Amino acid sequence: MKPKHRILIVDDDETALELLKDLLTGDGYIVESALTVQEANELLKQSSFRVLIADLKMPDQSGMELLKHVVRHYPETQVIMLTAHGTIESAVEALKKGAFDYLTKPVRMDELRIAIEKAIAYELMTTRYTFLKEELYKQEQFLYETRNPRLLEIYRTIETLRNINSTVLLLGESGTGKEIIARYIHSTSLRASGSFVPINCGAIPENLIESELFGYEKGAFTDAKQRTKGKLEIADGGTLFLDEIDELPLKAQVALLRFLQDREVIPLGSYRKVPVDVRIVAATNQDLKAKVDAGTFREDLFYRINVIPIHLPPLRERKEDILSLAEWFLKRFQKEYNRPAKEFTEDAKKALLSYHWPGNIRELRNCIDRASILETGEKIDTGSLLIPGNSIRGSFDFTNIGVKPLQEVERAYIHWVLDRFNGNRTRTAKHLGISVRGLRYKLNNEEN
Structure with missing residues (x-):
């Protein structure tokens, strides 16, 4: 779905203003107009605009003053400056003060349309940038x-x-x-x-x-x-x-x-x-x-x-998916930690299938994450899965775990306790002897 973007045009030439407004409205934009900088400021207070198109020469204040005001107070709005008396110096000054583009009059509509499309694309890209890393990671x-x-x-x-x-x-x-x-x-x-x-x-x-x-x-x-x-x-x-x-x-x-x-x-x-x-x-x-x-x-x-x-059904009602999910997580964590490829032993598979998974997919994910850190053998066995009810090697066996960086063991243990309390951070923090804020800090550090 293509959303309708809002544009504000500011020009003291009423004929040119109405012509631009009609053309851009025909292109599918929501367009508002102002004959003065003061009118433009009032409209900016009332609504949000993707793009502002302003004449450099205005009767009450200069377009350059409007540009500075928009850049300071409405940084999400991209400004395209227009002038009938364009010089290299004025263009450079406008761009230095934050204008997205600078066009001379009479404006060619093909050039203006391209400038508007680029301005909108730039604003959307800037707005979404903080989410891009997370989005790329989550896609996997x-x-x-x-x-x-x-x-x-x-x-x-x-x-x-x-x-x-x-x-x-x-x-x-x-x-x-x-x-x-x-x-x-x-x-x-x-x-x-x-x-x-x-x-x-x-x-x-x-x-x-x-x-x-x-x-x-x-x-x-x-x-x-x-x-x-x-x-x-x-x-x-x-x-x-x-x-x-x-x-x-x-x-x-x-x-x-x-x-x-x-x-x-x-x-x-x-x-x-x-x-x-x-x-x-x-x-x-x-x-x-x-x-x-x-x-x-x-x-x-x-x-x-x-x-x-x-x-959504709980994982215990999706028995046919448990092993394929476990193998998917295992491959992912082996890649993430740069570990050699491993498989599950038959005992490990039986343990995965027999457990009821009260924490569902999240608990399974943490279980495989922990196992891929702790297992030192050629295959993932029940001991490193740490699934409740599997008493054989089902607790922390430091001989089996081997020498690991403290951060890895701490991470595995935190997730193990978190799983025991079905993801409840308050109870987990209490049993770990740390504050909820401290637990959140440790979990957030894993993601950074």
């Missing part, structure tokens, strides 16, 4: 292959959503791969060229969740040093994944409901309405209807997000 985690009938039916359902922008609600136990399925929904849709932006509603402090979602203006609060886009605006043209949506505070639920109705974002500290074209995929491991009955989740929001519910 797509686990499409399955022999499970329920999951195959889910894939068929997802195929029917390709041309539909309805909100999807993913339901299932913790660790069943809800984010993987959300990424699959995104990658098979018409929004695949846009950003997939995940946000864990339970991992963000209540007082910060709205600024994370909707962004904020400079000075909106003490630490707001510059205007920052929220996750909704960053995901414009793509998909926003709201994990653990049941953890969303009631105040933020109201704001999200308003967005789903109006499809506009108002950053904190601003009156500007920013149109956003984004698909919402939400996920929870809780019974949202029970939370509605308990008064902790809004009923109107529940019906808004529960348009297309998809229930």
Whole structure:
């Protein structure tokens, strides 16, 4: 899906202004216009624009002053300067002050169209840059292959959503791969060229969740040093994944409901309405209807997000997939740690198949991650899997583990304890004798 981008044209020549507006509107853009810099500033306060096209010579203030104002206060807006008296010096000055391009009048529409397309592409690339490394890494985690009938039916359902922008609600136990399925929904849709932006509603402090979602203006609060886009605006043209949506505070639920109705974002500290074209995929491991009955989740929001519910089966009901998933993870971690290729022993395979996996795919992943670090033999055996119930070599045997860097052993042990408590970080931190913040720091360091 190609989102409609907003353009602001500023020129004191009303005839030229209307002509440009008509032509660009015909190209599919949403175009607004201003005859003065003051009018332009008022429009900038009210709405967000991808591109601003401004004449250098204006009656009230110069276009160069407008350029400086936009670069300082609306850095996401790319500026294309126009002038009938172009000189090399003025072009260089405009580019130095932050203009994206500089064209002379009379403007050739083919040149202007190319400049606009490049400006939009540059802005989108800049906005999404912080997510690119994570996106490239996460692409490798797509686990499409399955022999499970329920999951195959889910894939068929997802195929029917390709041309539909309805909100999807993913339901299932913790660790069943809800984010993987959300990424699959995104990658098979018409929004695949846009950003997939995940946000864990339970991992963000209540007082910060709205600024994370909707962004904020400079000075909106003490630490707001510059205007920052929220996750909704960053995901414009793509998909926003709201994990653990049941953890969303009631105040933020109201704001999200308003967005789903109006499809506009108002950053904190601003009156500007920013149109956003984004698909919402939400996920929870809780019974949202029970939370509605308990008064902790809004009923109107529940019906808004529960348009297309998809229930993911737990790993214990996907026995036919366990070994193929384990082998997939093993190959990945061997590559990541630059370890020689290994296989599972028959005992290890039996242990993998007989365990009930309360932590689902996440627990299996951590189990194989740990085994690929700890195993020193030619094959992965039960001792390095550390699966509960396998008493033979089922505890830490330092003779078997051998000499390893402390960081590797610590990482393996942390994930082992985390699995024992089904991913509950509070209980894990308590039993490890560290703070939740300390545990989060250690887990985050693994990803960096």
